[in-house]
Amino acid sequence: MPQTPAHQEQLDAVAHAVDRASRADAATLAQLKTEILGRKAGTLTLILRSLAGLPSEERRAIGARANQLKRALEEAIAQRELALQQEARAPKALDWTMPSRPVWRGAVHPVNAVTDEICEVFRTLGFTRVTGPEAETEDYNFTKLNIGLDHPAADEHDTFYLGPGVLLRTHTSPMQARVMEQYQPPIRIVVPGRVYRRDAFDPSHSPVFEQIEGLAVDEGISFVDFKAAIDTFVKLFFSRDTAVRFRPSFFPFTEPSAEVDAQCQMCRGSGCSTCKQTGWLEIMGAGMVHPAVFENCGIDPERYTGYAFGMGVERIAMLRHGIPDIRLLWENDMRLLSQFSE
Ligand code: DAH
Numbered sequence: 001m002p003q004t005p006a007h008q009e010q011l012d013a014v015a016h017a018v019d020r021a022s023r024a025d026a027a028t029l030a031q032l033k034t035e036i037l038g039r040k041a042g043t044l045t046l047i048l049r050s051l052a053g054l055p056s057e058e059r060r061a062i063g064a065r066a067n068q069l070k071r072a073l074e075e076a077i078a079q080r081e082l083a084l085q086q087e088a089r090a091p092k093a094l095d096w097t098m099p100s101r102p103v104w105r106g107a108v109h110p111v112n113a114v115t116d117e118i119c120e121v122f123r124t125l126g127f128t129r130v131t132g133p134e135a136e137t138e139d140y141n142f143t144k145l146n147i148g149l150d151h152p153a154a155d156e157h158d159t160f161y162l163g164p165g166v167l168l169r170t171h172t173s174p175m176q177a178r179v180m181e182q183y184q185p186p187i188r189i190v191v192p193g194r195v196y197r198r199d200a201f202d203p204s205h206s207p208v209f210e211q212i213e214g215l216a217v218d219e220g221i222s223f224v225d226f227k228a229a230i231d232t233f234v235k236l237f238f239s240r241d242t243a244v245r246f247r248p249s250f251f252p253f254t255e256p257s258a259e260v261d262a263q264c265q266m267c268r269g270s271g272c273s274t275c276k277q278t279g280w281l282e283i284m285g286a287g288m289v290h291p292a293v294f295e296n297c298g299i300d301p302e303r304y305t306g307y308a309f310g311m312g313v314e315r316i317a318m319l320r321h322g323i324p325d326i327r328l329l330w331e332n333d334m335r336l337l338s339q340f341s342e
Pocket of ligand 1: 170171173211214251253254284285286287307309310311
């Protein structure tokens with residue numbers, strides 16, 4: 001015959017099972033059902049079955065508790081089963097810890113990034129960034145810059161005309177004249193912007209591209225200042241050990257004029273296909289401002305001197321990033337652009 005303390009212990013175990021049932025998973029519920037309510041050997045079944053052999057007082061007390069616990073357990077199991085069913089049918093719960101899908105937030109286009117970088121280098125050298133109109137007059141685009149209208153650059157084949165005397169600027173140099181007319185020296189400016197030419201697209205040409213113009217005007221600016229500024233720019237923009245060379249050239253608005261080469265970034269000067277085996281890459285046209293340009297813009301060429309330069313940004317971006325074809329910079333192909341995210 002089971003003794004009271006044993007009954008007590010078993011009843012406590014059943015009370016614990018009621019508690020467990022309210023949190024159990026389906027497998028545990030099934031296990032509790034057999035262990036406690038099972039018809040053959042369930043704990044409660046055995047207790048109830050043993051009541052007959054107990055003294056009447058104990059029988060009443062234990063029987064009452066056992067029946068109460070049985071109802072409580074059955075109810076707890078039923079409720080939990082219902083809750084589990086509802087949970088299974090409910091839409092999948094959100095997992096707040098799951099990492100979100102990456103959203104591409106866009107990036108600065110490599111040409112704009114290089115423009116900013118170049119202007120930033122010149123800012124540290126004291127140059128202010130200014131911009132100007134893309135629709136220009138013949139006067140600013142050519143005449144004031146000492147380019148006669150019979151010059152090949154002014155030829156209809158190179159220039160997009162918008163109307164008589166009005167065109168899409170073929171270079172950023174007209175801003176030299178606009179700034180000199182408006183401000184007295186000292187002047188130090190860089191002018192980034194789009195320019196247009198009647199060229200067909202090919203690996204190194206585009207009918208629209210970006211240039212950066214530079215102009216420094218002051219008393220006593222010499223050819224040495226000019227060379228030093230360009231050399232400093234190349235070393236700050238490319239690297240400290242990049243060599244620079246100046247080749248004599250001709251532009252109507254500078255005298256003397258030069259084309260500036262930087263040591264090839266691909267082969268470091270030993271010769272490769274990018275630099276056509278020369279070890280050098282042309283990066284800009286430049287020179288000392290022609291006195292005629294000063295006169296055209298109301299600046300006294302006896303008192304002031306200066307230097308100017310102009311560079312193609314796509315070309316420099318291509319060199320910097322090893323991009324072989326300028327058209328890649330205009331196609332907006334995500335496979336290229338997404339490589340420039342921060
Ligand atoms: N404007 C010239 C071009 O588009 C580039 C250039 C050459 C600009 C020499 C200058 C310069 O300021 O001094 O081809």
